[in-house]
Each structure stands twice: as structure tokens, then as C-alpha cells.
Amino acid sequence: MECERVGHRELDVIVTSMVSDSHTWNLVFLQLLLEELGHRVTNLGACVPDELVVEECRRAEPDLIVVSSVNGHGFNDGMRVINGLRSCPELMGTPIVIGGKLGIAGVGDGASARALRAAGFDGVFEEGASVEAFLEFLESLSTRVLL
Amino acid sequence: MTGFGRFVAQARAAGELVVQPRMGMSDPLVMRDGLAATRRAAATTVGTITLDSYTRTGEIAAARRAIDEGVGLNGYPIVSYEAGVTRAVLSGIADAGFPVQVRHGSARPEAIFAALLAAGLDATEGGPVSYCLPYSRAPLREAVASWERCCELLASVRGTGLEPHLETFGGCMMGQLCPPSLLVAISVLEGLFFRQHGLRSISLSYAQQANIHQDEEAVAALSRLAAELLADIDWHVVVYAYMGVYPQSPGGAQLLLDEAARLSVRTGAARLIVKTTAEAHRIPTVAENVRALESAAGVAAEERRAGAHASVPDTGLYAEARALVDAVLELGEDVGRALVRAFAKGYLDVPYCLHPDNAGRSRSRLDAGGRLHWATAGSMPIASMVEKGRSPILGSSELLGALSYVQRTFDRRAYEAPAGAGISVSR
Numbered sequence: 010m011e012c013e014r015v016g017h018r019e020l021d022v023i024v025t026s027m028v029s030d031s032h033t034w035n036l037v038f039l040q041l042l043l044e045e046l047g048h049r050v051t052n053l054g055a056c057v058p059d060e061l062v063v064e065e066c067r068r069a070e071p072d073l074i075v076v077s078s079v080n081g082h083g084f085n086d087g088m089r090v091i092n093g094l095r096s097c098p099e100l101m102g103t104p105i106v107i108g109g110k111l112g113i114a115g116v117g118d119g120a121s122a123r124a125l126r127a128a129g130f131d132g133v134f135e136e137g138a139s140v141e142a143f144l145e146f147l148e149s150l151s152t153r154v155l156l
Numbered sequence: 157m158t159g160f161g162r163f164v165a166q167a168r169a170a171g172e173l174v175v176q177p178r179m180g181m182s183d184p185l186v187m188r189d190g191l192a193a194t195r196r197a198a199a200t201t202v203g204t205i206t207l208d209s210y211t212r213t214g215e216i217a218a219a220r221r222a223i224d225e226g227v228g229l230n231g232y233p234i235v236s237y238e239a240g241v242t243r244a245v246l247s248g249i250a251d252a253g254f255p256v257q258v259r260h261g262s263a264r265p266e267a268i269f270a271a272l273l274a275a276g277l278d279a280t281e282g283g284p285v286s287y288c289l290p291y292s293r294a295p296l297r298e299a300v301a302s303w304e305r306c307c308e309l310l311a312s313v314r315g316t317g318l319e320p321h322l323e324t325f326g327g328c329m330m331g332q333l334c335p336p337s338l339l340v341a342i343s344v345l346e347g348l349f350f351r352q353h354g355l356r357s358i359s360l361s362y363a364q365q366a367n368i369h370q371d372e373e374a375v376a377a378l379s380r381l382a383a384e385l386l387a388d389i390d391w392h393v394v395v396y397a398y399m400g401v402y403p404q405s406p407g408g409a410q411l412l413l414d415e416a417a418r419l420s421v422r423t424g425a426a427r428l429i430v431k432t433t434a435e436a437h438r439i440p441t442v443a444e445n446v447r448a449l450e451s452a453a454g455v456a457a458e459e460r461r462a463g464a465h466a467s468v469p470d471t472g473l474y475a476e477a478r479a480l481v482d483a484v485l486e487l488g489e490d491v492g493r494a495l496v497r498a499f500a501k502g503y504l505d506v507p508y509c510l511h512p513d514n515a516g517r518s519r520s521r522l523d524a525g526g527r528l529h530w531a532t533a534g535s536m537p538i539a540s541m542v543e544k545g546r547s548p549i550l551g552s553s554e555l556l557g558a559l560s561y562v563q564r565t566f567d568r569r570a571y572e573a574p575a576g577a578g579i580s581v582s583r
């Protein structure tokens with residue numbers, strides 16, 4: 010759109026949990042947050058099977074994929090799901106982030122976040138100040154994309 | 157009567173509140189230690205085996221892989237271990253003086269029911285609605301069919317002289333921001349479903365919300381409905397310590413648990429499921445669970461000595477719950493089919509629940525004192541009873557504010573009265 014603010018773009022975002030996680034308040038919150046910033050959100054809901062995450066993302070080719078998990082299996086499930094996503098040619102370059110409570114023992118020493126990045130996530134936002142860091146990431150993303 | 161129901165009834169007759177942890181670990185030896193520690197705790201306890209999320213969602217291969225690779229799970233994968241392993245976990249610990257319940261969260265729990273029966277257990281919980289909507293994307297119709305089969309399987313062990321026990325999870329649903337009348341109604345409807353499918357010993361849950369007086373009224377309404385509709389079977393009320401966003405400070409978490417213990421005693425509930433000071437952060441340790449059990453038992457004993465009983469002013473909660481139950485029962489003789497129809501019509505509509513079979517037109521609101529109200533009742537048959545003029549929670553920061561109301565309130569109380577930490581006294 011012509012009158013769009015320079016350097017700012019509305020993103021098509023997929024928000025999703027993973028197969029074993031049924032928590033949804035995190036998903037409702039993330040959807041509202043993203044919509045308030047003007048982005049368009051498709052929320053895949055709770056307990057999303059690996060194949061469904063991949064299928065929906067390939068079909069929609071979103072500008073950003075946000076994976077949220079708080080049940081403590083997020084690291085384990087995330088390592089598997091990112092492989093599935095990154096092995097699709099359409100999604101090789103798509104920004105994909107993960108956040109929430111990713112292990113069962115509280116916030117770790119950063120080793121699991123590093124492993125998730127190495128496996129292909131562009132951002133890992135664990136607990137604490139995670140939302141602010143995510144907003145910065147979003148800002149850089151919606152600017153970067155247009156320029 | 158034998159088993160879980162009888163143990164709770166006897167404790168109740170003796171004036172003791174039964175306290176129970178939420179506890180599940182992937183390693184059988186750690187699980188056994190947890191059960192042994194629960195039994196040894198200085199309180200009248202029953203044991204819990206909480207299952208992991210892979211087992212809950214039927215991802216049995218993933219649970220198996222996690223065990224093989226030594227990945228820590230958020231619960232005990234009962235389906236993945238041979239029945240002999242679980243029998244060994246229980247051996248010498250679970251008996252008539254220490255019944256053990258399996259807690260899961262599965263919309264289609266056939267394999268879980270088979271595994272717990274094979275391990276010699278006969279007490280579990282859930283329900284066709286409460287283990288579908290908040291716990292899965294399975295169609296409600298399928299969850300109902302599955303829970304019918306599972307109830308009948310569980311009830312069939314009565315032939316061997318046991319009295320199996322099943323608890324509703326309907327009094328919790330999403331854990332937070334659901335006005336109590338709907339929680340009470342779903343809990344009762346699930347109890348009626350259990351009875352229809354052969355159970356004779358059940359418990360009805362109610363999860364602590366954000367205002368003690370509203371909670372007292374809710375538990376009173378639940379007991380009254382149970383007395384009216386389930387008089388021909390054994391039932392008791394179980395209170396869950398708060399199931400939403402928990403206080404972050406140990407003191408705040410403790411004060412909230414203290415209040416749950418007082419709520420249980422004042423309302424004559426028979427059993428309380430505790431939460432620990434780790435709740436906001438991670439899976440609790442066995443020691444944290446034992447501390448929670450013992451402190452809750454301590455506060456309950458104190459409250460009993462004080463002789464306080466809830467004097468419950470009627471704000472219309474019972475009438476609302478009764479209207480919801482009646483509207484569902486009018487949809488058919490068969491409770492399961494009536495529940496499916498009720499959700500399709502929006503007669504039951506859980507606020508903020510994303511499940512595709514939930515209408516999603518109702519919205520709630522917290523007032524300044526923490527009482528939950530309807531902002532919109534959607535198509536629920538209580539519109540005429542709902543006070544008009546409350547606006548729904550809007551936007552992400554208002555949602556977070558409402559979700560963290562209890563956390564904020566209790567963290568502040570602990571901060572302002574630090575001396576109250578530990579086993580605190582009632583004020």
C-alpha cells in the first residue's frame with residue numbers, strides 16, 4: 010500500500026503450539042499482541058501435529074512463524090519441528106522463532122537456546138523478558154523486510 | 157465400598173481433609189520415591205501419578221523415544237512402561253491406607269485406562285468435556301464416545317470386588333477467567349455422565365478462583381447440586397488450589413495455598429489438591445510437594461479448630477449453574493449426546509477457549525475484588541440473569557493483567573507481610 014509508513018510492513022504470521030502442548034493462553038496472548046501491532050495472525054491452536062504445522066506453513070508461506078510452548082517439552086518438540094520446517098524449500102528462509110517455558114527445570118544456562126538456534130530458529134525467547142526481546146525482533150523484521 | 161472413595165469418606169468422617177499432590181516424573185524410581193514421600197508426609201494423603209504430555213496426547217512413540225534418550229518428561233509415561241514396572245513403583249506403597257490416583261488430561265484415554273487397570277489401580281479423573289476442550293483438538297463427539305468406553309471399562313472392575321473412582325476435571329477447565337457457575341455446571345454434568353456409564357463412586361472438582369467469597373458460594377452450589385442430582389451414588393467435593401498464573405514469590409504461592417486450604421475446610425470439601433511454590437516456574441520437586449501437603453494440612457487443622465463455616469450470601473451463582481445444567485439435560489436423555497448438542501448450540505460456551513467445538517462467543521471480566529462476571533454470555537441460557545454493562549477484557553495487556561490478578565495480589569500480600577511466610581496463620 011502506498012501510504013504505508015516507510016520501513017514498516019504488516020506481516021502475515023502463523024502462531025502455533027506443538028503436538029504435545031495443550032496450553033492456549035500463551036497463544037491467545039501472542040495473537041492479540043501481534044494483531045495490535047497491525048499484523049495478520051493465523052492461530053493454529055493447541056496440540057498441533059508436526060505435519061499440520063508444516064502443511065499450514067507451506068500453504069500460507071507466512072512472513073513469520075511463531076512457535077510457543079510452555080509445557081516443558083518445547084525444546085524436545087522444537088528440535089524436531091524445526092527440521093521439518095527447514096527441510097521445505099519454501100520455508101528455508103522464513104523467519105521462525107520459538108518461545109515460552111521450553112524445559113522442565115526452569116530457565117537454563119542458555120545451552121538449549123543455542124542448540125535451538127543452531128537447529129534453525131532465528132530467535133529463542135525464554136520466559137522472563139522474552140516479550141520485550143520479541144518486540145525488538147519484530148521491529149527489526151518488519152523494517153528489514155521492506156528496505 | 158473399597159478404595160479411593162472409601163478412604164476419603166473415612167477421613168471425612170474423622171474430620172480430616174485429605175490432601176493430594178500433582179506429581180509425576182519420567183523415572184520410575186523417582187516416581188516411587190515421590191509416592192513414598194507423599195505417604196510419609198505428616199498429613200492425611202492420597203498419592204498421585206501425573207502423566208506426561210506425550211502420553212496424554214497419544215504420542216506414545218515420542219514418549220518411548222524420550223525415555224530411551226533420557227529426555228526428562230513432565231510426567232510419568234504409564235503407557236510406555238510394562239505393567240510390571242508400574243506395579244513395582246506401587247508395590248508396598250499403594251494400598252487401602254494409601255490409594256493412588258492417575259491424573260492425565262487425555263481426550264481419548266483408552267490406552268491410559270488399560271494401563272492403569274493393568275497396574276492394579278482403579279482411581280483416575282477427567283471427563284469428556286474437561287479433557288477435550290482444554291487439552292486437545294479432538295472433536296468433542298469423539299471424546300464423548302471415547303470417555304463412554306473408558307467409563308464402562310473402569311466400572312467393569314467392580315465385578316472383582318473393587319469400587320473404582322472417577323473425578324471430574326470440569327471444575328477447572330482452562331484454569332482461569334471462567335465464571336464459577338459454568339465450572340460448577342460442567343463438573344456436575346460430567347458427574348452425571350460418569351453415573352450414566354456405570355460409576356458409583358465419584359468426586360466433583362472445583363478450582364479456586366480469584367475471590368474467596370465467590371469460591372465459597374461456588375463450592376456450596378456444587379455440593380447442593382450434587383446432593384440434588386447424584387444422591388444415589390458416593391460423591392465428594394475436591395478443591396484444586398489455584399490453577400491459573402501462580403504467584404512468583406514463595407511467600408505469595410504459600411498464601412494462595414493457605415487460602416485454598418481454608419476454602420476447603422469452610423465449605424466442607426473432603427479433599428484438596430495442592431500446588432507448590434515452584435508452580436510459576438517449573439515442575440516441582442518431591443520435597444516441594446511434601447512441604448505443600450504438610451502446610452496445607454496444618455492450615456486446614458487450624459481452620460477447623462477455629463470452627464469457621466462459610467456463611468454464603470446468595471449472588472445467584474446456584475441459580476445460574478442450575479439453569480445451565482437443566483438446559484443441557486433438556487437436550488436429551490443421554491448426557492454425552494446432550495453435551496455435544498449443548499456446545500454446538502452455544503448453551504455451554506467456555507470463555508477464551510480456542511477449541512473448534514467451543515462457540516467462543518462468551519467473555520468474562522474480573523472486578524476489582526477478583527470476582528468473575530460474564531461480560532457476554534453468548535447463547536448460554538442465562539442471559540436474563542447476567543448483569544448488563546460489563547465490557548469484556550480487550551487487548552493483550554488487559555488480558556495479561558486479568559490473568560495475573562491472583563499472582564499480583566498474593567505476591568503483594570507476601571511482600572507486605574513477609575513474616576507470614578512458611579506455615580502462615582489465618583488473618
Ligand code: B12
Pocket residue numbers: 029030031032033034035038039075076077078079080081082106107108109110111112113114115134136139140143178180206207208209212213230231261290291328329330331332399400401402403434435436437438439440559
Ligand atoms: C493455566 C495452566 C494450565 C491450564 C491450561 C489451559 C489451557 N488450555 O491453556 C491447564 C490446567 C489445562 C494446564 C495443563 C497442563 N499444564 Co499447565 N499451567 C498453567 C499455568 C498455571 C499458567 C499458564 C498460563 O496460562 N499463563 C498465561 C500465559 C499468557 O503466559 P505463559 O503461558 O506463561 O506465556 C508467557 C511467556 O512464557 C511468553 N511466551 C510464551 N510463549 C512464547 C512464545 C514467544 C515467541 C514469545 C516471545 C514469548 C512467549 O509470553 C507469555 C506472557 O509473558 C502454568 C504455571 C504458571 N505460569 O503459573 C502451568 C504450567 C505451564 N503447566 C505445566 C504443565 C506441565 C502442564 C501439564 C502437562 C500437566 C502437568 N504435567 O503438570 C498440562 C498440559 C497438558 C499438555 N498436553 O501439555 C507446567 C510446565 C512445566 C515446565 N515448563 O517446566 C507449568 C509451568 C506448571 C508447573 N510448574 O508444573 N496448565
